[in-house]
Amino acid sequence: MSYTGWIILTASLVGLSCSLIGVFLILRKMAMMADAISHTVLLGIVVAFLVTRELSGPHMLIGAVIAGLITALLVQWLYQLEIEQHASIGIVFTTLFALGVILISTSVGNAHLDVQHALMGEITFIPWETITLPLIGNVPEATALLAIVLIIILISIIAFYKEWKLTSFDPALAASLGIPVVLMHYLFMSLVSITTVASFDAVGAIMVVAMLITPAASAYLWTDKLSVMLVLSGIFGVISAVTGYIIAARIDTSISASMAFATGIIFLISFISSPKHGLVSKYTRPSISSLR
Template sequence: MSYTGWIILTASLVGLTCGLIGVFLILRKMAMMADAISHTVLLGIVIAYLITNELNGPHMLVGALLAGLLTAVLIQWLQTFNIQQDAAIGIVFTTLFAIGVVLIATSVGNAHLDVQHALMGEITFIPFNTITLPLVGNVPQATAMLIIVFFIVLFFILVFYKEWKITSFDPALAASLGIPVLLMHYLFMSLVSLTTVASFDAVGAIMVVAMLITPAASAYLWTDKLSIMLVLSGSFGVISAILGYYLAAWIDTSISGSMAFATGIVFLVSFIFSPTHGLIGKYIKPVKG
C-alpha cells in the first residue's frame, strides 16, 4: 500500500472505531468524558515511560489504559459526594492532565514525548514505524493496533448490544432487570480508554475528541434508531478522515487538524439538511401541516 493509503486507512480506522463508541457517549450524555480521557491518558503514558525508559511497547498501552480507567473511577467517586458530573469531569481532567504536562516538563528530558505531539499526533510518521505480520508483511504498528481495537470494540458492541441499549436509555430499568449497570459502565469506560489510547499516538487528542463526538452527534440528527445511528456514525468518521486528508494536502496544513475540521463540516451538513432534526426539515414541516 502507498504512503497516502496507510495514512488514510489509519485515520479511517480511528474514525470508524471512535464513531461506534461515540454513539453511546452521546446517548449517555457523557460527551465530555471523551475529552477528559483523551487528555488524561497522557499521564499514564508519561508514567509508563518513567518506569521503563522506553517509548514503544505494550507498557505504554497499559499505562494509558489504567490512566483512562482511573479517570472514570475518580469521576464516579466525586459524583458520590453530590458533585455534578460536568464539574467532576472538569476537576479530574484538568488535574491529571496538568500532572502529565508537569512530568513531561520536569522529568522526561530529551525523549520524543511532548505536549504538542500529544495534542496533534504524528500521523505523517505512521507508515515508517512498521511491524511484520504473517501472510501480510510489513504493516504500520499503529494501523495494526487500531485494527485489533476495532474488532474488540465491535465484538463487545454486538455481544452486549441489548445491555448497552438499555443501560444507555434507562439505567433504572436495566438495574431492575438484573443487568449489572455499574459493571457495564466500567466495561464501557474500558472500551473508551482502549479506543482513545490506540488513536492517541497516531492522531493526537484533538482529533480523538472530534472523532468520538462529532460523527455521533451528526448521526443523531439523521435517525432515532440505534443500529442505523451506529452505522452512520462510523461512516461519518471514515468520510471525515478521507475528506480531511485531501483538505490538508490541498492547503498544506495539519492532517489531524484538517480531519477534525472535516468532522465539523459533516456535522454542519447534517445540522442543515437532516430531514427530521435539521434546519430545513424543521422549516418545511410547519408548511406541510
C-alpha cells in the same frame, strides 16, 4: 502499500473506531467524559513509559485503560462528595493531564514523547514506525494497534449490543433486571480509553474528541434507529478522515486539524438538512406537537 495509502488507512481506522464508540458517548450523555479521558490517557502513557521504558502498543493500552478508569472513578467519587458532575470532570482531568505534562518535561523528555505530539498527533510519521506481523508483513505499529482496537470495539458492541442499548436508555430497569450496570459503565470507559490511546499518535488528544463526538452527533440527526445510527456514524467518521486528509494535502496543513474540521462540516450539513431534526425540515414540515 504506499505512504499515502497507510496514512489514509490509519486515518480511516481512527474515524471508524472513534465514531462507533462515540454513538454510546452521545446516548449516555457522556461527551464531556470523552474530553476528560482523551487528556488523562496521556498520564497513563507517561507512567507506562516510566515503568517499562518503552513505548509499545500493549503497555500503552494498559496504561490508558488504568488512567481512564481512575478518571471515571475519581469523577464519580467527587460527584458523591456533592461536587457538580461537570465540575468534577473538569477538576479531575485537568489535574491528571497536568501531572502527565509535568512528568513528560521532568522525567521523560525525549524524542518519542512530547506535549505537542500528544495534543496534536502527527499522522505523517506513522508509516515510518513499522513492525513485522506474521502473514501480513511490515505494518506501521500505530495502524496495527488501531486495527486491534477496532476489532475489540466491534466484538464488544456486537456481543453486548442489547446490554449497551438498555444500560444507555434505562439504567434503572437494566439494574432491576440484573444487568451489571456499573461494570458495563467501567467497561465502556475502558473502551473509550483504548480508542483514545490508539488514536493518539494519529490525531492527538484534542482532535480525538472531534472524532469521538461529532460523527455520532451528526448520525443522531439522521435516524431513529440505534443500529442505523452506528452505521451512519461509522461512515461519517471514515468520510471525515479521508476528506480531512485530502483537504490537508491540497492546502498543505495539519492533517488532524483538517479531519476534525471535516467532522464539523458533516455536522453542519446534517444540522441544516436532516429530514428528522434538521433546520430546513423544521420549517417545511408540520411540527409533531401540532399533529397531536
